[in-house]
Amino acid sequence: MKTVAVIGAGVAGPTVAMALQLAGFEPVVYESHPSGSEGVGAFVILHVNGIDALRAIGADKCLDGLGFDTPQMRFRSGTGRSLGVAGTGLPLADGTVGRTIRRADLCGALRDEALRRGIDFEYGRRLADVSGVDGGVVAVFEDGARHEADLLVGADGIKSRVRALIDPAAPPARYIPNLYISGYARAGVVDVPPGEYQMVFGRRCFFGYTVAPGGEVWWFANPPYPDEPSQNELRELGDAHWRATLADLLGVDPGPAGKIVEATDHELVAWPFHDIPTVSRWHRDRMIIIGDAAHATSPAAGQGASMAIEDSVELGRCLRDLPDARQAFRAYEGLRRERVERVVATGAKWSTFKSVGPVARMIRDMIMPVMLKYYAGDGGASLGWMHHHHIEWDERVPAGPRGIV
């Protein structure tokens, strides 16, 4: 049986390992962190296309009991006026809708499901380098460990080491001048319909929130931050700084944002926003990158995790059906590149709506109700290309024109 070294145990790592195992490979997942708990505070929306892709490999049930359904978003102006609603994708045939879930819970559930299927994980292994061997690849880790495999999949996220090893000239991630701060506030701070996000284009800061069953408020803010900071710089600024910043930025709007931040009793941490519009080389020899490593998207699209899952399933199909890695990787790229780059471009466009000057704000607040009415009127079909993407696991990947082999 062919072996695969999967680098990274975030969203794509455990998922691609499961897809590869079903495709007849023997994967081992190597993760740099001692446990898989990076980014504990953040939560993500898993859209129906991501859930559907997990279902293709029989892994969607691992999400049962985690997070909560969030089928709808209501957009509001800084004054609190409703600009309209948008769905998070039409429900799947059995009624499944988009779900909000803590990122750490999502990664943990995928890892536990992969472990249950007998896949091995090694934590505390940071990939440093690779070297070729006859018919395979050797992963070299910072601690000096070396592991040989037939193939290597880089699922190592936005700062991917594998991307740089495939192509040292690969572009770095692009900074989008907003930060992301999220939190969980005490129950009972606001009264809004369950399952509906409130997305507020505040005058000085975008603010989104939704209420979990039980009343806890899950929120995030995107304060503008023009120059790219390092993660250390943001960490050093610390909780008190972020509370004061948010109180100042959100205090000019009439909504409950300020009250929600005040009712949050854990430490606030800020993250920079990045995307990668295009990475020209996804694979070389026996190595390939997937997920954020290949095409990180701004969180505004809410599709990063779902794209990582779709990638994983498609790579499994291609490696199952095509006779060698070269053909499989090219077929995979043929299936994925256009779609993921369209998602990244859409996310970048939506990000720009978040922090605009007074004139653009007026125009945005006039245009959005019309746009949202249009999306609602066609039942979400105009965004169907994004949300209603179905992968049929049992369908053979042709070695034909789509696959460019």
Ligand SMILES: Cc1cc2nc3c(=O)[nH]c(=O)nc-3n(C[C@H](O)[C@H](O)[C@H](O)COP(=O)(O)OP(=O)(O)OC[C@H]3O[C@@H](n4cnc5c(N)ncnc54)[C@H](O)[C@@H]3O)c2cc1C
């Ligand atoms: C603040 C924020 C909010 C977001 N909101 C949403 C949302 O609402 N909806 C959505 O779909 N997506 C959202 N995303 C994006 C989503 O989290 C990512 O797109 C998704 O996690 C990508 O999965 P991945 O497996 O490719 O990368 P990651 O989940 O980042 O996993 C990469 C893993 O590789 C490990 N690693 C890195 N380097 C090495 C190395 N050299 N050796 C070994 N291991 C390594 C890392 O520790 C990590 O565990 C958000 C992201 C952020 C930061």
